[in-house]
Amino acid sequence: MSTYNFTISDSALRSACEFHNIDISDNEDEMILFAIRGALPAAEGISLLDYSDHTKFESEHLLQRVKVNYYYPRCVIGQWLPSERKIAIFPASTVPNLKVVQRNKKKKHQFNCMQPGFYNYRKGQHSGSNSGFQPHRALRLQSKITFRRANFTLQNKQPVIDYGPSAYIGTGNPGDNIHCARNNTRTTKVKALKGQDFSYSFCMSDYYSSYGCQVIVGCPEQYIPRGQKSGNWNAWEEFIGNVYDHFAKEQQNFKYLLIDSFNMQKIAEATSTDIDLIKVVHGSSGPLVKRLQEGLQKMRKSSTGKPYYSGTIDGDFGANTAKALIQFQKDMHSGKAYGYANEATFKSLGMSLATPV
Numbered sequence: 001m002s003t004y005n006f007t008i009s010d011s012a013l014r015s016a017c018e019f020h021n022i023d024i025s026d027n028e029d030e031m032i033l034f035a036i037r038g039a040l041p042a043a044e045g046i047s048l049l050d051y052s053d054h055t056k057f058e059s060e061h062l063l064q065r066v067k068v069n070y071y072y073p074r075c076v077i078g079q080w081l082p083s084e085r086k087i088a089i090f091p092a093s094t095v096p097n098l099k100v101v102q103r104n105k106k107k108k109h110q111f112n113c114m115q116p117g118f119y120n121y122r123k124g125q126h127s128g129s130n131s132g133f134q135p136h137r138a139l140r141l142q143s144k145i146t147f148r149r150a151n152f153t154l155q156n157k158q159p160v161i162d163y164g165p166s167a168y169i170g171t172g173n174p175g176d177n178i179h180c181a182r183n184n185t186r187t188t189k190v191k192a193l194k195g196q197d198f199s200y201s202f203c204m205s206d207y208y209s210s211y212g213c214q215v216i217v218g219c220p221e222q223y224i225p226r227g228q229k230s231g232n233w234n235a236w237e238e239f240i241g242n243v244y245d246h247f248a249k250e251q252q253n254f255k256y257l258l259i260d261s262f263n264m265q266k267i268a269e270a271t272s273t274d275i276d277l278i279k280v281v282h283g284s285s286g287p288l289v290k291r292l293q294e295g296l297q298k299m300r301k302s303s304t305g306k307p308y309y310s311g312t313i314d315g316d317f318g319a320n321t322a323k324a325l326i327q328f329q330k331d332m333h334s335g336k337a338y339g340y341a342n343e344a345t346f347k348s349l350g351m352s353l354a355t356p357v
Helices: 010-019 096-101 235-244 262-271 287-298 320-330 341-350
Strands: 005-009 032-037 039-041 060-066 074-079 086-093 112-114 119-124 136-141 147-151 152-155 158-161 168-172 178-180 214-216 253-260
Touching: 005 010, 005 032, 005 086, 005 158, 005 262, 010 086, 010 253, 010 262, 010 320, 032 262, 039 074, 039 086, 060 074, 060 262, 074 147, 074 235, 086 235, 168 320, 178 320, 214 235, 253 262, 287 320, 320 341
Parallel strands: 032 253, 178 214
Antiparallel strands: 005 060, 032 074, 039 060, 074 086, 086 214, 112 147, 119 136, 119 253, 136 178, 147 168, 152 158
């Protein structure tokens, strides 16, 4: 098996929540949505598996860690039924598409990249009005998030976008909904990517439409071009059908866990508590969040003498805690910020994460 392959399951997702101080006790009887940035379906013997095998609810699915390239869907978005301990996986993207950014007349730094965290969505229409482009039933962002914006540049006439630690990071609700990627059978043709050892037969490639929204490969059936048919390529129809018509028919609100594949693989393979895997992120709650808030409240800005955090010590990592943490990290790391707190962050606040997960 490839060293980049890992198994995603109910137990792995529960471990991810524990390591990230995320409480799902109120959501055990609901569908929880999750996304893994930089991952695709995988199987032993080939690099990538026909993703239609992963859209069925099973106890576990095999994934492969891949590099996000902002051109092709290189993420998965999943549906998790904690009460049944089952998950389904759908090919997706959690980052903007470079082709879309390049064509857009807006300023090229206005395209969001949602940062890992635990967020809130609600059933609703995308794009929010009947006059919008291809309005369809979807999931609408209901909470403030932590997100990055980065400058769009050309290098050797090729578009480049960078969402690294030096890129702008802030909080708010930019309307990054979960909707279809607006694919059809012509834009989901499989192609081999140059320089990457993927199976030609199963490599998902080509266009997806996103300015920063979370998108699932496929298209609502009413927008499929005449003469074409829905099929295994149309993961969106199965995803949204599960949400509206089947497994979550009566549910209105959905939690959404976003994590990158490197951390997810480490957590899935962890055999004991590893302090390096513990993080406090947007949407975390509990004692470690309280300690973070207390630490940020005690620390003073050199420019004003005021505390970084002046809100309530409530143990809930929301927008105010995120803003305080971001500013503290920028001051400590020459303008670089990560938007989450790990052991290094706690040490810089004069504390330690050495608390059982």
